[in-house]
Amino acid sequence: MSKKYDAIVVGARCAGSPTAMLLARQGYRVLMVDRATFPSDTVSTHIVHPNGVRALSRWSLLDRLTATGCPPIHTYSFDFGPFTLAGSPGTPEAPLAYCPRRTILDKLLVDAAAESGVEVREGFSVERVVIEDGRVVGIEGRSKQGGSIVDRAEVVVGADGRRSVVAEAVRPGQYDDKPPLLAGYYTYWSGLPMGGRFEQYVRERRGFAAVATHEDQTLVIAGWPYAEFAENKKDIEGNYLATIELAPDFADRLRGARQEARFAGAAVPNYFRKPYGPGWALVGDAGYNKDFITAQGIMDAFRDAELCATALSETFSGTRSFEDAMSDYHRARDATVKAMYEFTCQLATLEPPPPETQQLLAAIHGNKEAMDGFARLNAGTISPAEFFGQENVRAIMAAAA
Numbered sequence: 232m233s234k235k236y237d238a239i240v241v242g243a244r245c246a247g248s249p250t251a252m253l254l255a256r257q258g259y260r261v262l263m264v265d266r267a268t269f270p271s272d273t274v275s276t277h278i279v280h281p282n283g284v285r286a287l288s289r290w291s292l293l294d295r296l297t298a299t300g301c302p303p304i305h306t307y308s309f310d311f312g313p314f315t316l317a318g319s320p321g322t323p324e325a326p327l328a329y330c331p332r333r334t335i336l337d338k339l340l341v342d343a344a345a346e347s348g349v350e351v352r353e354g355f356s357v358e359r360v361v362i363e364d365g366r367v368v369g370i371e372g373r374s375k376q377g378g379s380i381v382d383r384a385e386v387v388v389g390a391d392g393r394r395s396v397v398a399e400a401v402r403p404g405q406y407d408d409k410p411p412l413l414a415g416y417y418t419y420w421s422g423l424p425m426g427g428r429f430e431q432y433v434r435e436r437r438g439f440a441a442v443a444t445h446e447d448q449t450l451v452i453a454g455w456p457y458a459e460f461a462e463n464k465k466d467i468e469g470n471y472l473a474t475i476e477l478a479p480d481f482a483d484r485l486r487g488a489r490q491e492a493r494f495a496g497a498a499v500p501n502y503f504r505k506p507y508g509p510g511w512a513l514v515g516d517a518g519y520n521k522d523f524i525t526a527q528g529i530m531d532a533f534r535d536a537e538l539c540a541t542a543l544s545e546t547f548s549g550t551r552s553f554e555d556a557m558s559d560y561h562r563a564r565d566a567t568v569k570a571m572y573e574f575t576c577q578l579a580t581l582e583p584p585p586p587e588t589q590q591l592l593a594a595i596h597g598n599k600e601a602m603d604g605f606a607r608l609n610a611g612t613i614s615p616a617e618f619f620g621q622e623n624v625r626a627i628m629a630a631a632a
């Protein structure tokens with residue numbers, strides 16, 4: 232006999248574990264399943280911008296992360312060739328970013344969920360979402376050795392990434408889609424100290440970035456337009472190193488470093504999906520995805536977890552109807568990320584910015600406040616609407632004049 236849960240969360244990484252944890256902390260009965268067993272890596276770099284770090288702090292998990300020896304990042308720099316803009320990505324309350332290995336971050340999140348009372352089932356694949364009379368009522372799946380099991384819940388939350396089995400079953404409305412725009416490959420290097428800087432290099436139809444992570448290693452990711460994905464796949468290392476040679480000083484630094492892992496890479500589609508319906512909800516990449524060039528996914532997954540857990544809790548407690556609470560989650564998610572989504576998709580084309588943006592970038596150079604603003608824009612600490620707002624742009628141009 233299987234018991235009935237308030238919520239079943241499918242997927243246990245950045246979106247799933249916090250959603251499950253926050254619900255369990257409010258006393259709800261939660262089952263969380265994942266086909267992976269943790270610690271487990273995934274194809275993703277792992278910058279957590281200051282607002283994501285802030286979420287970890289709200290959940291009392293930041294001390295655990297810093298105890299793992301993950302180096303803090305206080306500066307984001309953007310080298311455009313002729314000049315570099317460098318600034319602070321955060322705020323006085325949350326000044327730092329981190330770049331924790333997913334083996335460490337995701338395990339920490341899964342453990343926190345389990346400690347909060349979530350029943351965690353690792354190594355368990357969901358094969359089918361159970362739908363009765365048009366409403367999701369549970370999941371059917373199996374662990375490697377076991378037979379098929381059905382579990383039932385008031386709500387099944389798909390936190391199962393871009394190829395979400397939950398989304399596939401409920402076929403949510405999808406909107407604002409854009410195809411993959413960028414292909415990125417990364418690996419890890421030892422002997423490449425970063426001194427607390429997340430360095431990004433922007434060149435014509437190319438870009439790369441470097442940031443320190445656990446075990447004194449530095450992650451370096453390089454990218455090119457998706458149109459070159461198939462061709463460049465034939466020589467990933469050659470194209471990666473040629474991209475880095477576009478910034479000779481950095482290439483010199485890399486020559487003194489040692490490659491510690493094989494290349495991993497991806498190109499991802501961009502989309503929004505309606506994140507709720509009868510008996511189901513979506514969080515993280517299952518509900519909306521955008522290119523990794525602005526590294527927003529983990530922070531966004533954390534935000535979804537808080538918004539969705541709040542809405543579900545209001546529903547479970549009878550304070551609000553499911554439709555009412557979840558439509559607020561939907562609206563809040565889209566309102567928060569829409570401008571960043573467009574900005575990210577534009578950057579991911581690796582096309583040179585229009586002339587007025589180039590003038591603005593040149594005017595930002597050397598203006599500390601404006602460079603901090605630019606770093607915060609890219610970190611998602613402030614929105615593109617705020618940064619590119621008339622008043623801010625006018626102030627930057629006036630200061631440069």
Ligand SMILES: Cc1cc2nc3c(=O)[nH]c(=O)nc-3n(C[C@H](O)[C@H](O)[C@H](O)COP(=O)(O)OP(=O)(O)OC[C@H]3O[C@@H](n4cnc5c(N)ncnc54)[C@H](O)[C@@H]3O)c2cc1C
Pocket residue numbers: 241242243244245246247264265266267273274275276277278279355356357358390391392393394395396415496497498499514515516517523526527528529530532
């Ligand atoms: C190349 C690349 C670089 C990136 N760099 C960054 C970065 O620097 N910073 C950043 O914030 N974001 C980055 N991202 C985005 C980030 O990886 C995602 O936004 C984030 O992982 C989303 O988390 P999630 O929990 O929604 O989904 P996922 O991390 O995809 O987790 C989904 C989980 O669901 C499980 N699952 C799926 N299907 C089933 C099933 N049927 N049964 C059981 N379990 C299932 C999977 O095993 C997996 O563990 C990058 C992405 C890519 C591709």
